[in-house]
Amino acid sequence: GAVVSQHPSRVICKSGTSVKIECRSLDFQATTMFWYRQFPKQSLMLMATSNEGSKATYEQGVEKDKFLINHASLTLSTLTVTSAHPEDSSFYICSARDPTGPDYGYTFGSGTRLTVV
Amino acid sequence: GNSVTQMEGPVTLSEEAFLTINCTYTATGYPSLFWYVQYPGEGLQLLLKATKADDKGSNKGFEATYRKETTSFHLEKGSVQVSDSAVYFCALLPSGNTPLVFGKGTRLSVIA
Numbered sequence: 001g002a003v004v005s006q007h008p009s010r011v012i013c014k015s016g017t018s019v020k021i022e023c024r025s026l027d028f029q030a031t032t033m034f035w036y037r038q039f040p041k042q043s044l045m046l047m048a049t050s051n052e053g054s055k056a057t058y059e060q061g062v063e064k065d066k067f068l069i070n071h072a073s074l075t076l077s078t079l080t081v082t083s084a085h086p087e088d089s090s091f092y093i094c095s096a097r098d099p100t101g102p103d104y105g106y107t108f109g110s111g112t113r114l115t116v117v
Numbered sequence: 118g119n120s121v122t123q124m125e126g127p128v129t130l131s132e133e134a135f136l137t138i139n140c141t142y143t144a145t146g147y148p149s150l151f152w153y154v155q156y157p158g159e160g161l162q163l164l165l166k167a168t169k170a171d172d173k174g175s176n177k178g179f180e181a182t183y184r185k186e187t188t189s190f191h192l193e194k195g196s197v198q199v200s201d202s203a204v205y206f207c208a209l210l211p212s213g214n215t216p217l218v219f220g221k222g223t224r225l226s227v228i229a
Binding site for chain 2: 006034041042043044046049093095106107108109110111113
């Protein structure tokens with residue numbers, strides 16, 4: 001079945017630095033990928049929709065200059081948290097859709113735990 | 118608009134107990150419905166799905182039936198195991214290439 005690989009799984013960075021998270025579709029082409037942020041009380045918040053070859057669509061309240069999304073190929077989307085601060089510490093999850101999949105093909109990465117110190 | 122409401126947890130059950138996690142939805146049109154499971158420290162995995170009214174999704178002993186008349190998709194399992202301890206998310210897909218709309222998740226803890 002469809003596999004989405006997300007790296008790194010865990011990262012600790014200093015306040016003020018930037019962190020890049022990669023999301024790859026391993027055996028299918030994904031024109032669209034979605035980035036979510038999961039808060040401590042477990043709820044998932046959709047941050048943005050990443051579209052291959054075009055600008056990402058950000059949800060209301062998400063700072064596009066802080067959370068840079070690049071979807072340069074059909075198998076790779078990256079989320080860069082710029083000038084990270086402790087409040088950006090969270091669990092980030094990507095999702096991609098295999099349009100040829102039998103079950104609408106929404107597959108999730110294993111998530112990235114970001115800790116900003 | 119589209120939204121999903123699921124029962125708040127945490128839910129704590131003894132092994133072999135019966136599980137029900139309620140999920141209701143609001144949607145325009147005819148969405149597809151899903152249950153996802155998240156084990157500690159991991160991403161989400163599809164547990165089961167239903168694409169039209171009266172469809173029953175099932176997997177690993179879990180079941181949920183798409184009830185259009187009550188706009189519900191309750192998750193059930195007859196006998197839970199410790200290994201079922203996880204967070205369960207109900208979700209709907211409005212149409213096509215749109216993002217999933219999630220409920221807030223229900224944490225299940227099964228004790229031996």
